Amino acid sequence: MAQTSLRAWRAVACGVLALLAALAAGHLVAALINVGASPYLAVGNAAIDLTPLPLKDFAVRTFGTHDKQVLLGGMAVVLLGAAALAGLASRRSPWPGTVVIALFGLVGVAAVATRPGLGAVAVLAPLASLVTGVLVFRGLRGKETVASRRSFLIVLAGSAVAGVAGQLLASTKDAGASRAAVGPLVPARRAPAIPADADFAKLGTPPFLTPNRDFYRVDTALTVPQVRTEDWSLRISGMVDRERAYRYQDIRGRPLVERTITMTCVSNEVGGPYVSTANFIGVDLADLLREAGVRPGAEQLFSTSVDGWTSGTPVADALDPTRGAMLAIGMNGEPLPLEHGFPARLVIPGLYGYVSATKWVTRLEVTTWQAKQAYWLQRGWGEQAPIKTQSRIDTPKGFETVPAGTLRVAGVAWAQHTGIDQVEVRLDNGPWQRAILSREITVDTWRMWWAELSVTPGAHQISCRAKDKRGYVQTAERAGTVPDGATGWHTISFVAK
CATH class of the missing domain: 2.60.40.650 (Immunoglobulin-like)
Known part of the structure; x- marks a missing residue:
């Protein structure tokens, strides 16, 4: 039988709707496993990891804290354009579009399979995208079927339902309710009160303490990790005498200390905005490390975030009693905001954030510089990172x-x-x-x-x-x-x- 030739707008619709169905199916399956396995987000994270350092620096410099939205928006435009072109290329035969959609699916599988912290089962999400995309495309643009408007509406409605269901399922793991349940954090040792002459806000300076909503945020997370206190734990391992594991209540139940600390991002250009100050509440990091027993020869505290991001801190700075390194669980009198690391993060004064401020921290490994390289060290940033005057x-x-x-x-x-x-x-x-x-x-x-x-x-x-x-x-x-x-x-x- 002769191949049916679609009109251009129908061909474009076939490609775009297949893309939407594929992304919705992947997001729904990811919501059941790990939202980070959603193919769209996984590919975005892979793009961040593979972006050359000068381009990353340009993105932060140009778009600031909106760089992730720009990336996701750009990806959406590229994907929609590619899906439309795949549809146009398939006006006479479904095979060009089928190949393109399958390639997109394989890219998603690769992105999820190589993403740290997701696990092997996470590839089910991009596989669901691949299968759904191919089946929907071939169903809309089959050998003998010219897709009808009804078919388009059914696919569009199904994609919307799957996408919304995935979002609702993901929201059941929302850490917001867990954060709200934490209640007040009362430090046993409070930071000194901030006097009125600590800033010149009336003359045009910022307030001395930066409100949480205004505190700068620079990280690689495309979406804010959702970690509930009941699911969080911190493991200390490596060159220690005793491996240790702490739950959230273990940390909160200790005598808490509050310290006023100014943090600075290494991406802050001269005159830039990525510097802020807050009262952080938590426990002394040195106490936790001493309980584990740091062995001689240890050089690096290799910290890992729940989303797989890693950082390397000089052990000497983490143990220095005069520096006041913290495992922080609070910020300006309340539990850490989700975007600033709830339930827990590192805060080590005097070092740029990429070596001292791991958010959503879940593991600390005491090791050497030669044994492991953290995320930014692999990309050419310095090993030692004292903040410059x-x-x-x-x-x-x-x-x-x-x-x-x-x-x-x-x-x-x-x-x-x-x-x-x-x-x-x-x-x-x-x-x-x-x-x-x-x-x-x-x-x-x-x-x-x-x-x-x-x-x-x-x-x-x-x-x-x-x-x-x-x-x-x-x-x-x-x-x-x-x-x-x-x-x-x-x-x-x-x-x-």
């Missing part, structure tokens, strides 16, 4: 127009675990002028500053630099974020009228 101008904003005369300049500076000694500003290439500093809370927190400058009408530039308590003066030499943090003076341009 930096300062930033918050007001006026770059390219702002301000009145001529006396100009008030304000900003922040940080040198965690060392402390800020002074900040200087200068107008154009004039002399440096010392700024007024806010009260220091601890050496692990930022300090606010402000100064007054006299500006004449016209275009100007303002630069700032910080000096830490070791006597180091922030360098003017510009360096990018890779491999161990940006350097340079923050300089803004503005116009006075």
Whole structure:
């Protein structure tokens, strides 16, 4: 029998509907196993892992905390376009589209099979996508059948039902209710109260404590892991005398400590926004490690997140009693927000987040640097990652127009675990002028500053630099974020009228 030739719009509909059915089926099966096995998310995570470092840096720099939404949106456009083209290529024969859909399915299988922490059974989700996609496509565009509008509506409705059912099933594992049930976290040792002169928010600096909703978030998780307290555990293994395992109640039942800590992301460019401060509540990480008994020769604390992400921290820093490394379960007086690591995360002052701040942490392995390489070390970032002395101008904003005369300049500076000694500003290439500093809370927190400058009408530039308590003066030499943090003076341009 002669092959039936479809109209272009019908052919496109066949491809697109087969794609939607495949993704919905995969999501439904993943909801029963592990939502991370959803082919769409697994391929997105694989794309993140395989993206070259300069492109990742560009994405964070350009899209900020919206980089994941941009990735998922871009994937959707590419998939829909490819499905439409596969349908068009199959106007006379279903085989071109069948091959394309099968290839998409195999990519999903590979992405899930290689994703850490999912397990072998997780491949059932992308296999469900593959089978569903092929069957739906061939059913809509079979040898002897010209698909009807009714067929299209049935597939569309079925895909919607499967997708919604998958989402509802996934929501039953939602950690939000578990977080709400935690109740108040009362530290046995509270952080010092924050005095009114700890910030100059009225002059244009951020508030000293960053509200949870405004705290920066940079991580590789496409979706926020949903971990309930009743399901969470932390295992300590490797070069220890005794392997240890803790449940959430084991940690919460200990005397809790609260510390005020400023965290900084290594992706923060000079003048960038990825620095925030919070009161973290938890237990001393060094106590947990001592209970396990760290053996001589140990160099690295290799931490693993529930989604398989890994980080490597110098053991010496984790054990240093003066540093105050924490396994944190609370933030600014409440349980950790889901997107910031609930039920538990690491917080180690003075180190960039990629070596010190594993969220949704579930395993700590004491080892050596040679034995294991963490996620970002495999991608060219530095092994040791002390936060660099930096300062930033918050007001006026770059390219702002301000009145001529006396100009008030304000900003922040940080040198965690060392402390800020002074900040200087200068107008154009004039002399440096010392700024007024806010009260220091601890050496692990930022300090606010402000100064007054006299500006004449016209275009100007303002630069700032910080000096830490070791006597180091922030360098003017510009360096990018890779491999161990940006350097340079923050300089803004503005116009006075």
